[in-house]
Amino acid sequence: MDDAGFIREMAIKNNEFFGESLPMTASENVMSPLAKEMLITDFGGRYAEGKPGYRYYQGCRYIDEVEKRCEDMGKKLFDCDYINVQTISGTIANLAVFSAFAKPGDAITTLDTSKGAHISHQRFGAAGIRELTVHHYPYDMETLNVDIDGTKKLVEEVKPKIALFGQSLFLFPIPLKELKDTIAEVGAKIVYDGAQVMGLIAGGEFQDPLKDGADLLTGSTHKTFPGPQGGIILGNIEDEKEKKKVENAVFPGLVSNHHLHRLAALGITLAEELAFGRDYARQIVKNAKAFAQSLHELGFGVLGEGLGFTGSHQVAVDVKKYGGGNLVAERLERCGIIVNKNLLPYDDPKKPKNPSGIRIGVQELARTGMKESEMRRVAELLKEAVMDEKDEDAVKKEVIELRRDFRRVRYCFNEEDAYSYKKLV
Numbered sequence: 001m002d003d004a005g006f007i008r009e010m011a012i013k014n015n016e017f018f019g020e021s022l023p024m025t026a027s028e029n030v031m032s033p034l035a036k037e038m039l040i041t042d043f044g045g046r047y048a049e050g051k052p053g054y055r056y057y058q059g060c061r062y063i064d065e066v067e068k069r070c071e072d073m074g075k076k077l078f079d080c081d082y083i084n085v086q087t088i089s090g091t092i093a094n095l096a097v098f099s100a101f102a103k104p105g106d107a108i109t110t111l112d113t114s115k116g117a118h119i120s121h122q123r124f125g126a127a128g129i130r131e132l133t134v135h136h137y138p139y140d141m142e143t144l145n146v147d148i149d150g151t152k153k154l155v156e157e158v159k160p161k162i163a164l165f166g167q168s169l170f171l172f173p174i175p176l177k178e179l180k181d182t183i184a185e186v187g188a189k190i191v192y193d194g195a196q197v198m199g200l201i202a203g204g205e206f207q208d209p210l211k212d213g214a215d216l217l218t219g220s221t222h223k224t225f226p227g228p229q230g231g232i233i234l235g236n237i238e239d240e241k242e243k244k245k246v247e248n249a250v251f252p253g254l255v256s257n258h259h260l261h262r263l264a265a266l267g268i269t270l271a272e273e274l275a276f277g278r279d280y281a282r283q284i285v286k287n288a289k290a291f292a293q294s295l296h297e298l299g300f301g302v303l304g305e306g307l308g309f310t311g312s313h314q315v316a317v318d319v320k321k322y323g324g325g326n327l328v329a330e331r332l333e334r335c336g337i338i339v340n341k342n343l344l345p346y347d348d349p350k351k352p353k354n355p356s357g358i359r360i361g362v363q364e365l366a367r368t369g370m371k372e373s374e375m376r377r378v379a380e381l382l383k384e385a386v387m388d389e390k391d392e393d394a395v396k397k398e399v400i401e402l403r404r405d406f407r408r409v410r411y412c413f414n415e416e417d418a419y420s421y422k423k424l425v
């Protein structure tokens with residue numbers, strides 16, 4: 001019991017720790033009570049290899065219904081006709097699409113990590129596992145985005161099988177409309193990795209990649225989209241053979257068990273996003289802009305001045321003069337503000353240990369009900385912690401005070417609507 005008791009104790013402490021902090025890591029979120037509840041149901045111990053109605057196991061009558069309903073809700077929410085809800089992470093969703101449309105030795109194009117692209121796009125990540133050759137787009141420091149002319153030139157030169165877009169440090173929409181014709185001419189698929197901004201896309205507050213020219217949209221279901229940790233693939237695929245390629249890459253290629261409790265939790269989140277996703281996404285983007293503006297006014301080096309700082313849930317801040325991203329992120333954690341150090345576009349991608357920046361996401365605080373005025377207060381707390389070097393415990397006290405009224409998850413069905421707990425476990 002000692003070891004088990006220890007693990008339970010750690011989980012309780014972790015709950016307390018996050019409950020008394022300001023969680024601002026851009027890739028994280030909290031689930032609604034109804035979604036969370038699904039994670040402890042019997043689904044979590046079952047198998048359902050295959051697709052609804054065509055399973056390799058018996059006992060799938062209810063998960064079949066869950067999976068079908070998830071697919072229907074997902075197509076409606078993202079307004080598309082193809083969906084796969086079986087990948088268990090965004091990285092696996094990317095790898096499935098790489099495997100479907102590119103063979104070992106083929107070229108793909110993306111940004112490098114200092115410009116924000118995810119590790120799964122790189123030779124040392126999932127793209128390398130598929131043995132793809134990775135070429136990096138040139139970057140425009142003025143627009144903090146891919147350089148349009150340079151990107152067209154690169155695509156014409158290397159003729160990739162996949163032109164990949166979307167980043168982990170993701171401030172502004174991709175100029176897909178300007179790029180799509182050139183990319184189509186070389187026969188490449190446009191894959192948009194929307195892992196970070198999935199909830200903003202769902203809520204109509206970022207570009208709609210599938211309308212702007214992407215063939216496929218991959219992503220995670222637990223960042224701005226506030227569901228269980230998992231992956232999703234969406235698109236409008238007309239060619240049945242191509243659809244089959246994606247389906248086969250996922251199963252039997254990359255998943256056997258697709259984590260059925262996760263799928264049920266995803267279903268609840270999809271239903272909640274259909275009901276509240278627009279309001280939630282709108283508030284996230286408003287908060288991010290207000291937060292960036294406040295940080296800027298307080299004297300922080302916020303990226304994107306002149307561009308409105310951000311169009312997403314993220315704000316990027318250069319903290320080199322305060323010791324760099326590593327030191328600052330550690331100090332902030334001691335003050336109860338959780339962010340991650342981050343490479344900025346002018347950093348050396350080979351030196352990720354103490355980058356110039358921190359990346360801050362406002363999606364989770366928005367989900368607890370914080371609005372623009374609270375974001376101003378959070379910006380002041382950052383100033384106290386980083387610029388004024390105020391006593392860490394004193395800042396932490398102010399953090400706890402601010403957090404006190406913002407602990408309940410919003411933009412979801414009420415906890416009281418939950419069926420009886422006993423029936424679910």
Ligand SMILES: *Cc1c(COP(=O)(O)O)cnc(C)c1O
Nearest residue numbers: 089090091118167168195196220
């Ligand atoms: C987080 C992220 C991923 C990977 O997501 P996981 O679900 O953690 O595997 C992929 N792409 C981008 C751009 C991301 O930010």
